[in-house]
Amino acid sequence: MIEKTLKIPLKMALNGIKIDYAQVYALKIPLTEPFNVANFNQVEYRAVVVELHSKDYVGYGEGATSPDVTGETILSEFENTKFILSALAGKNYESIEDLVTRMNGILYSNTTAKTAIDMAVHDIYCKDLGIHITKLVGGAIKPMLTSYTISIESLKDSLREVLEFQKLGVKLIKVKVGTDINSDIEKVKLISENLKGEKFFVDANQGYSISDAVKMGKVLEETNALFFEQPLGRENLTALKELRKKISVPIMLDESIGSPNSVINAILTEAADLINIKLVKAGGIRNAFKALSVAQAYGIDTMVGCMVESKLGVSAALAVASSLSNVKYSDLDGNITIKRQPFEKGFTFEKGANTAMAGYGMAVDKEMKNWK
The missing domain is CATH 3.20.20.120 (Enolase-like C-terminal domain)
Structure with a gap:
Protein backbone atom coordinates (compact mmCIF):
# COMPACT_ATOMS: atom_id res chain seq x y z
CA MET A 1 0.00 0.00 0.00
CA ILE A 2 1.03 3.61 -0.49
CA GLU A 3 2.32 4.99 2.82
CA LYS A 4 3.06 8.49 1.53
CA THR A 5 3.15 10.34 -1.78
CA LEU A 6 4.27 13.79 -2.87
CA LYS A 7 4.43 15.77 -6.11
CA ILE A 8 7.61 17.83 -6.51
CA PRO A 9 7.87 20.52 -9.23
CA LEU A 10 11.20 20.17 -11.06
CA LYS A 11 11.28 22.28 -14.23
CA MET A 12 14.68 20.85 -15.07
CA ALA A 13 16.23 19.55 -18.27
CA LEU A 14 18.44 16.56 -19.03
CA ASN A 15 20.23 16.79 -22.38
CA GLY A 16 17.18 18.44 -23.92
CA ILE A 17 14.55 16.37 -22.09
CA LYS A 18 12.31 18.74 -20.15
CA ILE A 19 11.30 17.07 -16.88
CA ASP A 20 8.33 18.88 -15.38
CA TYR A 21 7.80 17.18 -12.04
CA ALA A 22 8.42 14.11 -9.89
CA GLN A 23 5.86 11.99 -8.08
CA VAL A 24 7.40 10.18 -5.11
CA TYR A 25 5.81 7.22 -3.33
CA ALA A 26 6.65 5.30 -0.16
CA LEU A 27 5.34 1.83 -0.88
CA LYS A 28 4.88 -1.31 1.24
CA ILE A 29 3.56 -4.69 0.04
CA PRO A 30 3.51 -7.95 2.08
CA LEU A 31 5.71 -10.89 1.13
CA THR A 32 4.31 -14.35 0.52
CA GLU A 33 6.76 -15.68 3.12
CA PRO A 34 9.30 -14.10 5.51
CA PHE A 35 12.81 -13.44 4.25
CA ASN A 36 15.11 -14.44 7.11
CA VAL A 37 18.87 -13.84 7.19
CA ALA A 38 21.49 -13.77 9.94
CA ASN A 39 20.80 -10.29 11.30
CA PHE A 40 17.25 -9.40 10.27
CA ASN A 41 13.87 -10.74 9.19
CA GLN A 42 11.81 -9.06 6.47
CA VAL A 43 8.07 -9.58 6.01
CA GLU A 44 7.28 -6.87 3.45
CA TYR A 45 8.62 -5.17 0.37
CA ARG A 46 9.58 -1.59 1.27
CA ALA A 47 10.60 0.93 -1.35
CA VAL A 48 10.49 4.51 -2.47
CA VAL A 49 9.38 4.79 -6.10
CA VAL A 50 10.21 7.89 -8.12
CA GLU A 51 8.34 8.91 -11.26
CA LEU A 52 9.90 11.61 -13.45
CA HIS A 53 7.30 13.18 -15.74
CA SER A 54 8.02 14.91 -19.03
CA LYS A 55 5.47 15.89 -21.66
CA ASP A 56 5.85 12.54 -23.44
CA TYR A 57 7.26 10.01 -20.99
CA VAL A 58 7.38 8.80 -17.39
CA GLY A 59 10.65 7.47 -16.01
CA TYR A 60 10.41 4.97 -13.14
CA GLY A 61 12.96 4.39 -10.40
CA GLU A 62 12.98 2.31 -7.23
CA GLY A 63 15.01 2.29 -4.05
CA ALA A 64 14.23 -0.81 -1.98
CA THR A 65 15.13 -0.20 1.66
CA SER A 66 17.06 -2.46 3.98
CA PRO A 67 18.14 -0.46 7.05
CA ASP A 68 20.82 -2.93 8.11
CA VAL A 69 22.50 -2.62 4.70
CA THR A 70 22.28 1.09 3.81
CA GLY A 71 21.10 2.68 7.06
CA GLU A 72 17.89 4.01 5.51
CA THR A 73 14.29 3.36 6.51
CA ILE A 74 11.46 3.90 4.06
CA LEU A 75 10.53 7.18 5.80
CA SER A 76 14.09 8.54 5.89
CA GLU A 77 14.53 7.53 2.25
CA PHE A 78 11.31 9.33 1.31
CA GLU A 79 12.47 12.55 2.98
CA ASN A 80 15.97 12.31 1.49
CA THR A 81 14.54 11.67 -1.98
CA LYS A 82 12.41 14.80 -1.59
CA PHE A 83 15.46 16.76 -0.42
CA ILE A 84 17.64 15.65 -3.35
CA LEU A 85 14.98 16.22 -6.01
CA SER A 86 14.22 19.69 -4.66
CA ALA A 87 17.93 20.55 -4.86
CA LEU A 88 18.16 19.21 -8.43
CA ALA A 89 15.16 21.27 -9.58
CA GLY A 90 15.36 24.24 -11.89
CA LYS A 91 18.68 23.37 -13.54
CA ASN A 92 19.86 22.08 -16.92
CA TYR A 93 22.04 18.96 -16.97
CA GLU A 94 24.14 18.14 -20.01
CA SER A 95 24.30 14.41 -19.31
CA ILE A 96 23.36 11.68 -16.84
CA GLU A 97 26.89 11.92 -15.46
CA ASP A 98 26.39 15.64 -14.87
CA LEU A 99 23.14 15.03 -12.98
CA VAL A 100 24.46 12.10 -10.93
CA THR A 101 27.60 14.04 -9.98
CA ARG A 102 25.42 16.90 -8.76
CA MET A 103 23.17 14.46 -6.87
CA ASN A 104 26.11 12.81 -5.12
CA GLY A 105 27.27 16.22 -3.93
CA ILE A 106 23.90 17.20 -2.46
CA LEU A 107 23.72 14.56 0.27
CA TYR A 108 26.36 12.21 1.65
CA SER A 109 25.66 8.48 1.33
CA ASN A 110 21.88 7.71 1.39
CA THR A 111 22.42 5.46 -1.61
CA THR A 112 18.91 3.99 -1.68
CA ALA A 113 17.32 7.39 -2.28
CA LYS A 114 19.93 8.13 -4.94
CA THR A 115 19.26 4.78 -6.61
CA ALA A 116 15.55 5.58 -7.01
CA ILE A 117 16.37 8.90 -8.69
CA ASP A 118 19.24 7.54 -10.79
CA MET A 119 17.07 4.69 -12.08
CA ALA A 120 14.22 7.03 -13.03
CA VAL A 121 16.69 9.29 -14.84
CA HIS A 122 18.04 6.35 -16.86
CA ASP A 123 14.52 5.14 -17.63
CA ILE A 124 13.21 8.45 -18.98
CA TYR A 125 16.46 9.07 -20.87
CA CYS A 126 16.19 5.71 -22.65
CA LYS A 127 12.50 6.23 -23.42
CA ASP A 128 13.29 9.59 -25.00
CA LEU A 129 15.99 7.94 -27.15
CA GLY A 130 13.76 4.95 -27.95
CA ILE A 131 16.23 2.37 -26.65
CA HIS A 132 16.37 -0.37 -24.01
CA ILE A 133 18.47 0.26 -20.91
CA THR A 134 20.86 -2.55 -21.87
Whole structure:
Protein backbone atom coordinates (compact mmCIF):
# COMPACT_ATOMS: atom_id res chain seq x y z
CA MET A 1 0.00 0.00 0.00
CA ILE A 2 1.03 3.61 -0.49
CA GLU A 3 2.32 4.99 2.82
CA LYS A 4 3.06 8.49 1.53
CA THR A 5 3.15 10.34 -1.78
CA LEU A 6 4.27 13.79 -2.87
CA LYS A 7 4.43 15.77 -6.11
CA ILE A 8 7.61 17.83 -6.51
CA PRO A 9 7.87 20.52 -9.23
CA LEU A 10 11.20 20.17 -11.06
CA LYS A 11 11.28 22.28 -14.23
CA MET A 12 14.68 20.85 -15.07
CA ALA A 13 16.23 19.55 -18.27
CA LEU A 14 18.44 16.56 -19.03
CA ASN A 15 20.23 16.79 -22.38
CA GLY A 16 17.18 18.44 -23.92
CA ILE A 17 14.55 16.37 -22.09
CA LYS A 18 12.31 18.74 -20.15
CA ILE A 19 11.30 17.07 -16.88
CA ASP A 20 8.33 18.88 -15.38
CA TYR A 21 7.80 17.18 -12.04
CA ALA A 22 8.42 14.11 -9.89
CA GLN A 23 5.86 11.99 -8.08
CA VAL A 24 7.40 10.18 -5.11
CA TYR A 25 5.81 7.22 -3.33
CA ALA A 26 6.65 5.30 -0.16
CA LEU A 27 5.34 1.83 -0.88
CA LYS A 28 4.88 -1.31 1.24
CA ILE A 29 3.56 -4.69 0.04
CA PRO A 30 3.51 -7.95 2.08
CA LEU A 31 5.71 -10.89 1.13
CA THR A 32 4.31 -14.35 0.52
CA GLU A 33 6.76 -15.68 3.12
CA PRO A 34 9.30 -14.10 5.51
CA PHE A 35 12.81 -13.44 4.25
CA ASN A 36 15.11 -14.44 7.11
CA VAL A 37 18.87 -13.84 7.19
CA ALA A 38 21.49 -13.77 9.94
CA ASN A 39 20.80 -10.29 11.30
CA PHE A 40 17.25 -9.40 10.27
CA ASN A 41 13.87 -10.74 9.19
CA GLN A 42 11.81 -9.06 6.47
CA VAL A 43 8.07 -9.58 6.01
CA GLU A 44 7.28 -6.87 3.45
CA TYR A 45 8.62 -5.17 0.37
CA ARG A 46 9.58 -1.59 1.27
CA ALA A 47 10.60 0.93 -1.35
CA VAL A 48 10.49 4.51 -2.47
CA VAL A 49 9.38 4.79 -6.10
CA VAL A 50 10.21 7.89 -8.12
CA GLU A 51 8.34 8.91 -11.26
CA LEU A 52 9.90 11.61 -13.45
CA HIS A 53 7.30 13.18 -15.74
CA SER A 54 8.02 14.91 -19.03
CA LYS A 55 5.47 15.89 -21.66
CA ASP A 56 5.85 12.54 -23.44
CA TYR A 57 7.26 10.01 -20.99
CA VAL A 58 7.38 8.80 -17.39
CA GLY A 59 10.65 7.47 -16.01
CA TYR A 60 10.41 4.97 -13.14
CA GLY A 61 12.96 4.39 -10.40
CA GLU A 62 12.98 2.31 -7.23
CA GLY A 63 15.01 2.29 -4.05
CA ALA A 64 14.23 -0.81 -1.98
CA THR A 65 15.13 -0.20 1.66
CA SER A 66 17.06 -2.46 3.98
CA PRO A 67 18.14 -0.46 7.05
CA ASP A 68 20.82 -2.93 8.11
CA VAL A 69 22.50 -2.62 4.70
CA THR A 70 22.28 1.09 3.81
CA GLY A 71 21.10 2.68 7.06
CA GLU A 72 17.89 4.01 5.51
CA THR A 73 14.29 3.36 6.51
CA ILE A 74 11.46 3.90 4.06
CA LEU A 75 10.53 7.18 5.80
CA SER A 76 14.09 8.54 5.89
CA GLU A 77 14.53 7.53 2.25
CA PHE A 78 11.31 9.33 1.31
CA GLU A 79 12.47 12.55 2.98
CA ASN A 80 15.97 12.31 1.49
CA THR A 81 14.54 11.67 -1.98
CA LYS A 82 12.41 14.80 -1.59
CA PHE A 83 15.46 16.76 -0.42
CA ILE A 84 17.64 15.65 -3.35
CA LEU A 85 14.98 16.22 -6.01
CA SER A 86 14.22 19.69 -4.66
CA ALA A 87 17.93 20.55 -4.86
CA LEU A 88 18.16 19.21 -8.43
CA ALA A 89 15.16 21.27 -9.58
CA GLY A 90 15.36 24.24 -11.89
CA LYS A 91 18.68 23.37 -13.54
CA ASN A 92 19.86 22.08 -16.92
CA TYR A 93 22.04 18.96 -16.97
CA GLU A 94 24.14 18.14 -20.01
CA SER A 95 24.30 14.41 -19.31
CA ILE A 96 23.36 11.68 -16.84
CA GLU A 97 26.89 11.92 -15.46
CA ASP A 98 26.39 15.64 -14.87
CA LEU A 99 23.14 15.03 -12.98
CA VAL A 100 24.46 12.10 -10.93
CA THR A 101 27.60 14.04 -9.98
CA ARG A 102 25.42 16.90 -8.76
CA MET A 103 23.17 14.46 -6.87
CA ASN A 104 26.11 12.81 -5.12
CA GLY A 105 27.27 16.22 -3.93
CA ILE A 106 23.90 17.20 -2.46
CA LEU A 107 23.72 14.56 0.27
CA TYR A 108 26.36 12.21 1.65
CA SER A 109 25.66 8.48 1.33
CA ASN A 110 21.88 7.71 1.39
CA THR A 111 22.42 5.46 -1.61
CA THR A 112 18.91 3.99 -1.68
CA ALA A 113 17.32 7.39 -2.28
CA LYS A 114 19.93 8.13 -4.94
CA THR A 115 19.26 4.78 -6.61
CA ALA A 116 15.55 5.58 -7.01
CA ILE A 117 16.37 8.90 -8.69
CA ASP A 118 19.24 7.54 -10.79
CA MET A 119 17.07 4.69 -12.08
CA ALA A 120 14.22 7.03 -13.03
CA VAL A 121 16.69 9.29 -14.84
CA HIS A 122 18.04 6.35 -16.86
CA ASP A 123 14.52 5.14 -17.63
CA ILE A 124 13.21 8.45 -18.98
CA TYR A 125 16.46 9.07 -20.87
CA CYS A 126 16.19 5.71 -22.65
CA LYS A 127 12.50 6.23 -23.42
CA ASP A 128 13.29 9.59 -25.00
CA LEU A 129 15.99 7.94 -27.15
CA GLY A 130 13.76 4.95 -27.95
CA ILE A 131 16.23 2.37 -26.65
CA HIS A 132 16.37 -0.37 -24.01
CA ILE A 133 18.47 0.26 -20.91
CA THR A 134 20.86 -2.55 -21.87
CA LYS A 135 21.84 -0.63 -25.01
CA LEU A 136 22.65 2.51 -23.00
CA VAL A 137 24.98 0.64 -20.63
CA GLY A 138 26.59 -1.39 -23.40
CA GLY A 139 25.01 -4.72 -22.50
CA ALA A 140 22.99 -7.28 -24.40
CA ILE A 141 19.54 -8.81 -24.06
CA LYS A 142 20.41 -12.43 -23.41
CA PRO A 143 19.61 -15.13 -20.82
CA MET A 144 21.59 -14.69 -17.60
CA LEU A 145 21.64 -17.42 -14.98
CA THR A 146 20.45 -16.25 -11.59
CA SER A 147 20.55 -17.77 -8.15
CA TYR A 148 17.39 -18.41 -6.15
CA THR A 149 17.65 -18.02 -2.38
CA ILE A 150 16.90 -20.34 0.54
CA SER A 151 16.58 -18.10 3.58
CA ILE A 152 17.18 -19.15 7.19
CA GLU A 153 14.49 -21.72 7.93
CA SER A 154 14.01 -25.29 9.11
CA LEU A 155 15.73 -28.23 7.44
CA LYS A 156 12.35 -29.46 6.22
CA ASP A 157 11.50 -26.13 4.60
CA SER A 158 15.00 -25.80 3.14
CA LEU A 159 14.71 -29.19 1.48
CA ARG A 160 11.22 -28.33 0.23
CA GLU A 161 12.60 -25.20 -1.43
CA VAL A 162 15.39 -27.17 -3.09
CA LEU A 163 12.80 -29.47 -4.65
CA GLU A 164 10.67 -26.49 -5.76
CA PHE A 165 13.68 -24.78 -7.31
CA GLN A 166 14.58 -27.96 -9.17
CA LYS A 167 11.08 -28.07 -10.67
CA LEU A 168 11.50 -24.46 -11.82
CA GLY A 169 14.78 -25.27 -13.52
CA VAL A 170 16.95 -23.22 -11.15
CA LYS A 171 20.64 -23.91 -11.77
CA LEU A 172 22.22 -21.87 -8.97
CA ILE A 173 21.10 -21.81 -5.32
CA LYS A 174 22.07 -19.37 -2.58
CA VAL A 175 21.87 -20.76 0.96
CA LYS A 176 21.51 -18.29 3.83
CA VAL A 177 23.46 -19.15 6.98
CA GLY A 178 25.08 -17.20 9.81
CA THR A 179 23.17 -18.11 12.98
CA ASP A 180 24.08 -21.38 14.73
CA ILE A 181 27.15 -22.96 13.14
CA ASN A 182 26.17 -26.56 13.89
CA SER A 183 22.67 -26.15 12.45
CA ASP A 184 24.12 -24.30 9.48
CA ILE A 185 26.58 -27.10 8.73
CA GLU A 186 23.77 -29.66 8.91
CA LYS A 187 21.70 -27.54 6.53
CA VAL A 188 24.51 -27.09 4.00
CA LYS A 189 25.32 -30.80 3.97
CA LEU A 190 21.64 -31.75 3.54
CA ILE A 191 21.17 -29.35 0.65
CA SER A 192 24.39 -30.37 -1.10
CA GLU A 193 23.40 -34.05 -0.87
CA ASN A 194 20.07 -33.34 -2.57
CA LEU A 195 21.34 -31.34 -5.52
CA LYS A 196 20.95 -32.79 -9.01
CA GLY A 197 23.64 -30.92 -10.87
CA GLU A 198 22.78 -27.49 -9.48
CA LYS A 199 25.59 -25.32 -8.11
CA PHE A 200 25.35 -23.55 -4.76
CA PHE A 201 27.00 -20.99 -2.52
CA VAL A 202 26.33 -19.74 1.00
CA ASP A 203 25.81 -16.26 2.41
CA ALA A 204 26.39 -15.60 6.11
CA ASN A 205 25.40 -11.91 6.02
CA GLN A 206 28.20 -11.01 8.48
CA GLY A 207 26.92 -13.57 10.99
CA TYR A 208 30.06 -15.54 11.91
CA SER A 209 33.08 -15.22 14.13
CA ILE A 210 36.32 -16.10 12.38
CA SER A 211 36.44 -19.51 14.11
CA ASP A 212 32.93 -20.41 12.93
CA ALA A 213 33.72 -19.08 9.47
CA VAL A 214 36.70 -21.43 9.28
CA LYS A 215 34.47 -24.37 10.28
CA MET A 216 31.95 -23.49 7.60
CA GLY A 217 34.71 -22.90 5.07
CA LYS A 218 36.00 -26.45 5.54
CA VAL A 219 32.50 -27.83 4.94
CA LEU A 220 32.17 -25.72 1.80
CA GLU A 221 35.46 -27.11 0.52
CA GLU A 222 34.14 -30.65 1.01
CA THR A 223 30.78 -29.93 -0.65
CA ASN A 224 32.23 -28.02 -3.64
CA ALA A 225 30.47 -24.74 -2.94
CA LEU A 226 31.25 -22.03 -5.46
CA PHE A 227 32.07 -19.37 -2.86
CA PHE A 228 31.40 -18.06 0.65
CA GLU A 229 29.63 -14.69 0.77
CA GLN A 230 30.27 -12.13 3.54
CA PRO A 231 31.20 -14.51 6.38
CA LEU A 232 32.41 -11.71 8.71
CA GLY A 233 31.40 -8.15 9.60
CA ARG A 234 31.58 -5.50 6.91
CA GLU A 235 34.37 -3.55 8.61
CA ASN A 236 36.53 -6.59 9.37
CA LEU A 237 38.65 -6.48 6.23
CA THR A 238 41.82 -7.52 8.04
CA ALA A 239 40.05 -10.55 9.53
CA LEU A 240 38.64 -11.40 6.09
CA LYS A 241 42.19 -11.32 4.71
CA GLU A 242 43.25 -13.78 7.43
CA LEU A 243 40.24 -16.00 6.73
CA ARG A 244 41.25 -16.24 3.06
CA LYS A 245 44.54 -17.78 4.22
CA LYS A 246 42.77 -20.42 6.31
CA ILE A 247 40.26 -21.75 3.75
CA SER A 248 40.43 -22.42 0.02
CA VAL A 249 36.83 -21.61 -0.92
CA PRO A 250 36.68 -18.11 -2.50
CA ILE A 251 35.40 -15.25 -0.33
CA MET A 252 32.84 -12.87 -1.83
CA LEU A 253 32.16 -9.51 -0.18
CA ASP A 254 28.71 -7.92 -0.18
CA GLU A 255 27.93 -5.72 2.83
CA SER A 256 31.54 -4.48 2.78
CA ILE A 257 31.01 -3.07 -0.71
CA GLY A 258 29.18 0.07 -1.82
CA SER A 259 31.04 2.79 -3.68
CA PRO A 260 33.84 2.26 -6.21
CA ASN A 261 36.28 3.34 -3.48
CA SER A 262 35.09 0.51 -1.23
CA VAL A 263 35.93 -1.94 -4.02
CA ILE A 264 39.46 -0.55 -4.21
CA ASN A 265 39.84 -0.73 -0.42
CA ALA A 266 38.69 -4.36 -0.26
CA ILE A 267 41.00 -5.41 -3.08
CA LEU A 268 44.07 -3.58 -1.76
CA THR A 269 43.44 -5.07 1.69
CA GLU A 270 43.35 -8.52 0.02
CA ALA A 271 40.02 -9.19 1.74
CA ALA A 272 38.11 -10.58 -1.25
CA ASP A 273 38.32 -13.03 -4.11
CA LEU A 274 34.97 -11.87 -5.53
CA ILE A 275 32.76 -8.79 -5.19
CA ASN A 276 28.95 -8.48 -5.05
CA ILE A 277 27.61 -5.17 -6.40
CA LYS A 278 24.06 -4.02 -5.66
CA LEU A 279 22.57 -0.87 -7.14
CA VAL A 280 21.11 0.33 -3.82
CA LYS A 281 24.51 0.10 -2.13
CA ALA A 282 26.34 1.80 -4.98
CA GLY A 283 23.79 4.59 -5.44
CA GLY A 284 22.27 3.56 -8.76
CA ILE A 285 23.08 2.30 -12.24
CA ARG A 286 25.84 4.82 -12.92
CA ASN A 287 27.83 4.15 -9.76
CA ALA A 288 27.26 0.38 -9.90
CA PHE A 289 28.76 0.34 -13.39
CA LYS A 290 31.77 2.27 -12.08
CA ALA A 291 32.22 -0.14 -9.15
CA LEU A 292 32.11 -3.12 -11.51
CA SER A 293 34.60 -1.42 -13.81
CA VAL A 294 37.00 -0.86 -10.91
CA ALA A 295 36.82 -4.55 -10.03
CA GLN A 296 37.42 -5.43 -13.67
CA ALA A 297 40.50 -3.21 -13.77
CA TYR A 298 41.94 -5.17 -10.83
CA GLY A 299 41.06 -8.52 -12.40
CA ILE A 300 38.34 -9.34 -9.86
CA ASP A 301 35.20 -11.21 -10.92
CA THR A 302 31.84 -10.07 -9.62
CA MET A 303 28.20 -10.83 -9.01
CA VAL A 304 25.33 -8.37 -9.41
CA GLY A 305 22.73 -8.80 -6.67
CA CYS A 306 19.56 -7.16 -5.44
CA MET A 307 17.43 -6.57 -2.36
CA VAL A 308 13.77 -7.56 -1.98
CA GLU A 309 12.72 -5.36 -4.87
CA SER A 310 10.29 -5.34 -7.76
CA LYS A 311 10.77 -6.18 -11.41
CA LEU A 312 11.72 -2.54 -11.92
CA GLY A 313 14.83 -2.73 -9.75
CA VAL A 314 15.70 -6.24 -10.91
CA SER A 315 15.41 -5.15 -14.57
CA ALA A 316 17.87 -2.32 -13.95
CA ALA A 317 20.29 -4.68 -12.20
CA LEU A 318 19.95 -7.24 -14.99
CA ALA A 319 20.95 -4.62 -17.56
CA VAL A 320 24.03 -3.67 -15.54
CA ALA A 321 24.93 -7.34 -15.08
CA SER A 322 24.94 -7.83 -18.85
CA SER A 323 27.31 -4.94 -19.48
CA LEU A 324 30.72 -6.15 -18.29
CA SER A 325 32.62 -9.40 -18.83
CA ASN A 326 33.75 -9.73 -15.20
CA VAL A 327 30.14 -10.24 -14.03
CA LYS A 328 30.20 -14.02 -13.68
CA TYR A 329 27.12 -14.46 -11.47
CA SER A 330 23.79 -12.78 -10.85
CA ASP A 331 21.59 -13.02 -7.76
CA LEU A 332 18.43 -11.41 -9.13
CA ASP A 333 15.42 -13.09 -7.55
CA GLY A 334 14.30 -10.18 -5.36
CA ASN A 335 10.79 -9.95 -6.80
CA ILE A 336 9.58 -13.53 -6.46
CA THR A 337 8.12 -13.33 -2.93
CA ILE A 338 6.33 -9.96 -3.30
CA LYS A 339 2.65 -10.78 -2.89
CA ARG A 340 1.41 -8.23 -5.44
CA GLN A 341 3.86 -7.08 -8.09
CA PRO A 342 4.02 -3.25 -8.32
CA PHE A 343 5.58 -3.53 -11.78
CA GLU A 344 5.18 -6.22 -14.42
CA LYS A 345 7.06 -7.26 -17.57
CA GLY A 346 10.73 -6.18 -17.54
CA PHE A 347 12.13 -9.69 -17.86
CA THR A 348 11.18 -13.35 -17.99
CA PHE A 349 12.54 -16.32 -16.04
CA GLU A 350 13.06 -19.66 -17.78
CA LYS A 351 15.48 -22.57 -17.34
CA GLY A 352 17.28 -20.88 -14.47
CA ALA A 353 17.89 -17.61 -16.31
CA ASN A 354 16.44 -14.10 -16.45
CA THR A 355 16.08 -12.53 -19.89
CA ALA A 356 15.21 -8.87 -20.39
CA MET A 357 12.06 -8.19 -22.39
CA ALA A 358 12.11 -5.92 -25.42
CA GLY A 359 10.95 -2.36 -24.91
CA TYR A 360 12.20 1.07 -23.94
CA GLY A 361 13.97 1.95 -20.71
CA MET A 362 13.45 -0.81 -18.13
CA ALA A 363 10.51 -2.11 -20.24
CA VAL A 364 8.23 -2.43 -17.20
CA ASP A 365 4.55 -1.64 -16.77
CA LYS A 366 3.24 0.01 -13.61
CA GLU A 367 0.53 -2.11 -11.96
CA MET A 368 -1.26 0.55 -9.91
CA LYS A 369 -4.00 -1.86 -8.80
CA ASN A 370 -1.36 -3.77 -6.81
CA TRP A 371 -0.29 -0.65 -4.90
CA LYS A 372 -3.50 -0.56 -2.86
